[in-house]
Amino acid sequence: MTQLSPDFLSAAKSLLGPKGWSTEAEDLEKVVSPWRGTYKGETPFLARPATTVETAELVKLCNQHGVAITPQGGNTGLVDAGTPHGEICISMQRMNAxxxxxxxxxxxxxxxxxxxxxxxxxxxxxxxxxxxxxxxxxxxxxxxxxxxxxxxxxxxxxxxxxxxxxxxxxxxxxxxxxxxxxxxxxxxxxxxxxxxxxxxxxxxxxxxxxxxxxxxQVQRASAWVTCASTDDIVKLLALVRDHAGDTVTSFEIIPANAVAMVQADVPDTRDPLPSDLPWRVLMEVSMSREDHARDVLEGALASAYESNLVADAVIAESVAQADSFWHIRETIPLSKRAYGTALNQDISVPISRIPDFIKACNQAVLEQVPTAEFVIFGHVGDGNLHYSVCEPGNAAQPVLRGQDAAVFRIIYDQVMSFDGSISAEHGVGRLKRDELERIRPKAATETMRAIKRALDPANIMNPGRVINT
Amino acid sequence: MTQLSPDFLSAAKSLLGPKGWSTEAEDLEKVVSPWRGTYKGETPFLARPATTVETAELVKLCNQHGVAITPQGGNTGLVDAGTPHGEICISMQRMNAxxxxxxxxxxxxxxxxxxxxxxxxxxxxxxxxxxxxxxxxxxxxxxxxxxxxxxxxxxxxxxxxxxxxxxxxxxxxxxxxxxxxxxxxxxxxxxxxxxxxxxxxxxxxxxxxxxxxxxxQVQRASAWVTCASTDDIVKLLALVRDHAGDTVTSFEIIPANAVAMVQADVPDTRDPLPSDLPWRVLMEVSMSREDHARDVLEGALASAYESNLVADAVIAESVAQADSFWHIRETIPLSKRAYGTALNQDISVPISRIPDFIKACNQAVLEQVPTAEFVIFGHVGDGNLHYSVCEPGNAAQPVLRGQDAAVFRIIYDQVMSFDGSISAEHGVGRLKRDELERIRPKAATETMRAIKRALDPANIMNPGRVINT
Structure with missing residues (x-):
């Protein structure tokens, strides 16, 4: 951990004022313990500037003393980007106007x-x-x-x-x-x-x-449908967009086993359309007029039904019913954790390649872990899947724990072979930095490094995140 | 102009093949003469690579020999960014698949x-x-x-x-x-x-x-309306978006005098709504269903009429009628030139400040040129105005010619005092580079310069455009 000089400390404290800093163990503990808790950091000093000028003066001071900085927001990130590892922490939470x-x-x-x-x-x-x-x-x-x-x-x-x-x-x-x-x-x-x-x-x-x-502002029309395959789901997205244009706001894929996990975890959850089919889609069209949105969604679903792309469908009759659909979707991450072990990745592939990717990736994982179960949900409309390899907590012979590295490598390789991304929305941080230096075109990494060195020659600004410097 | 060494020339020619280069005066003349013709460049060599690899090999060669490059597309730019001034020209037009x-x-x-x-x-x-x-x-x-x-x-x-x-x-x-x-x-x-x-x-x-x-794909509904003031027009945009959401595709302001210029220049042009009011708006809503788009537009215009934001309105009954509205809009630049002298700027300000900006800027220009006329049209929905100071070609005592620098300085200062931009969509090039270095925050220019130096240390890639290096 960085040793802070008495000169730096007294200058920083006087600059920030009594409310603007802390070295209390309790305060430091909070900023080094991220939300999900799979890693933990350390920091000698927490700064809480109240203004842009204070922030700027503190950064100047850090430059003078060679002190590295980790800026922090809500500390909800998932890739170890905003948690200090020896750096001082500059929390922005007092600047919230x-x-x-x-x-x-x-x-x-x-x-x-x-x-x-x-x-x-x-x-x-x-x-x-x-x-x-x-x-x-x-x-x-x-x-x-x-x-x-x-x-x-x-x-x-x-x-x-x-x-x-x-x-x-x-x-x-x-x-x-x-x-x-x-x-x-x-x-x-x-x-x-x-x-x-x-x-x-x-x-x-x-x-x-x-x-x-x-x-x-817009009015929403939401539907929950059951589907037989991801091939159908990709075609369904195209069909719905033919009908609704770019007023399709959300198009979320949910597997049947995830609905079951949510029902087991939150007992009063009602499955909107019980079915033996493997997939559900939660879709939403939003327009300035609710009657138009509903009109368009009904037209799309009628056409999808005729084309055998959906087996069954329900359009929410109220905001409460739409919220109940979303509640299932939003509860999946927690219910999956309650179910047992889960190795989670946030990946994306071109939308058209989702079906083949899922088949190939599942098969490759099964070769490593023959008993693997899969929970694959997320934003099909963006090609973004939350891909989890699971094992029930009560498995007779648990095998999944400790296989993170091997399983992730398999997933990464599959993602790359489908021209995808191993970090769709969560970012790089420290967690995916080295893997990305392996995967990313060298010309891109070198360009990023040149930019970092040009703008932060002293390498004090959140060093070691995104790229090695 | 760059002196190209025989070594460079023979290597470049052999790399590009007979179709891939020219030093013919006629070919060089084309690439140094941009579309609008207010400036002209020069170049010793035109490269027309057919592939990415050829382009890359040529750039490597330029690096070895210290030869500067201006890449060029259709040469339709308006700020002298893509016209070589001594650099070799790499035209991308053969790579068009x-x-x-x-x-x-x-x-x-x-x-x-x-x-x-x-x-x-x-x-x-x-x-x-x-x-x-x-x-x-x-x-x-x-x-x-x-x-x-x-x-x-x-x-x-x-x-x-x-x-x-x-x-x-x-x-x-x-x-x-x-x-x-x-x-x-x-x-x-x-x-x-x-x-x-x-x-x-x-x-x-x-x-x-x-x-x-x-x-x-979407279906359009288009309307042409007459308005009394730009205050009303800004409120009208908000009202239309309340009705149509973000399906408002275009919202173009057209002054009455521009319609008259088009009618004088293109005699069979019909004014869709002859009126003594100073402003017209051409607006377009586009949705997946034409009936919805029309429905929304009719609702918005009825409400605007009740609120006295529009005096009169016509919704296009056919694609041909909509196209005739757009034809007027698209003909303004040429008809303005036919009318007489015009000093043109492409600027933007926050949408809410358009009315005050126009009042203040016109007044400031009139102090310099008391006989100035104004043609102000463009994309109000983006805060982007094409602002022209005009004088009829048959003016008894022409005064506008030669006042470019003074008038532009007045406009720039007004734009900056309204938190606007002196280049909304046309860019920087060589034409606005120095003015922008004067106006732009120093921290921004220095950051841009650091990036340019880091990525192009030899300064061979279109040097002198955007920023001084």
């Missing part, structure tokens, strides 16, 4: 430490929509979501987090402040720096605020 | 030299939509459109060109090839390099191919 909202420009300036719900709520108060939505939205912060380019359940319609920003304010590794909080939709005045900081996991600077895009 | 199209993945791999119409047509053949659309679509190439991050008339709905790419293949300044032709919608495996090359105007590498996003 909505600075301004311009309803006519459909934009909002919000600070990095605000949780996603704050942005969603501020948009709603202005009769607008901020469409990013994901499980950890009460805790995950705007800065963290941008730094990891978060995904979620509405990417098919609205894109990833990087598609939802108009501008950024960033403290650069030198401690300079770049005010790029543009509210402009068109601004071709040089390299698009905001897209470089987005997804850089804090390795190129600290995002302190962002200008977010807002959208018109 | 659609390499593949995956309708289920909604993606297409296409080479950089293909004109935009090729992409539009290939999408249509597969019953999909490639939504980018602009005046020069028959000539402008995919590589050039990505390198300049082109805009056009459907940005409100579909975004700029950078929003329409899933992956890129790029020859780096070192001559290495980066194959980043991913067809994935989610791929968080490091810095998003494609977004760095997009909009870099060829200063960081040569784009040789791209994976484009395709969309479902």
């Amino acid at each position: 909505v600075r301004s909202l311009d309803a006519f420009n459909n934009s909002m300036v919000i600070e990095a430490g605000a949780p996603l719900v704050t942005a969603q709520q501020a948009a709603e108060d202005a009769k607008r929509l901020f469409p990013l939505s994901l499980g950890s939205e009460g805790t995950a912060t705007i800065g963290g979501l941008i730094s990891t380019n978060a995904g979620g359940v509405a990417v098919l319609r609205y894109g990833m987090m990087r598609d939802l920003i108009l501008g950024l304010e960033v403290v650069l590794p030198t401690g300079e402040i770049w005010n790029g909080l543009s509210g402009l939709r068109k601004n071709n005045t040089g390299y698009d720096l905001k897209q470089l900081f987005a997804g850089a996991e804090g390795t190129l600077g600290i995002i302190t605020a962002a200008t977010l895009k807002l959208f018109p | 659609v390499r593949s199209l995956d309708a289920f993945n909604n993606s297409m791999v296409i080479e950089a030299g293909a004109p935009l119409v090729t992409a539009q047509q290939a999408a249509e053949d597969a019953k999909r939509l490639f939504p980018l659309s602009l005046g020069s679509e028959g000539t402008a190439t995919i590589g050039g459109l990505i390198s300049t991050n082109a805009g056009g008339v459907a940005v409100l709905r579909y975004g700029m060109m950078r929003d329409l790419i899933l992956g890129l293949e790029v020859v780096l300044p070192t001559g290495e090839i980066w194959n980043g032709l991913s067809g994935l919608r989610k791929n968080n495996t490091g810095y998003d390099l494609k977004q760095l090359f997009a909009g870099a105007e060829g200063t960081l590498g040569i784009i040789t191919a791209a994976t484009l996003k395709l969309f479902p």
